[in-house]
Amino acid sequence: MTKLSEIFKANQRIDMECEAVTRLIQDDEVVRSINFLRKLDTLAATYDYTVKEIVMLLDADEFATETATSANAKADVPVYVARTSRKFQPKRYQSPYTGEILETASAKHKTLKTWQSIYGVAEVETWRI
Incomplete structure (x- = not known):
């Protein structure tokens, strides 16, 4: 009987989560955000960029570009590293x-x-x- 009650409790939790998700999906702000992300994905695919690369381009001050090469790499690959601090000017x-x-x-x-x-x-x- 305890396993059956656990199933009923789990089913209730799932129903509550479904209701919460349904409310979120119907929220105008969430709908706008999802539409924006879909359009961003489409735009990124059109110009052969990833969404991460677009974010790095838009927020370039937060990232420094370094070039990483390895013995197995055929070409230089840009690596983006977050800047930690600025060098103090004497x-x-x-x-x-x-x-x-x-x-x-x-x-x-x-x-x-x-x-x-x-x-x-x-x-x-x-x-x-």
Whole structure:
């Protein structure tokens, strides 16, 4: 009898899920999204692209292109890798008193800290070139 009750409970869950899916399918926003995805698939097939490639083209700032080659590959294959961070640009300072040029990628540079303690942070920032 317990297996029979499990079947009835499972059948009830399936009916509830079917009702939920039916409500979702009838939602206007879902219908528009499905139509958009169908049109996107058709467009991608027309121009020999995949949907993933189209998304990468539209959101190019999020992806960097690298070329991967292997011993078995006959041609270069583009590989898309998400960018993790931008490389920090070093700052350059030139002391008007000594003419010394300082290039640093960190605010903890010994000479920069010395200049800031002697002349002040605001003054040293005006020396940036």
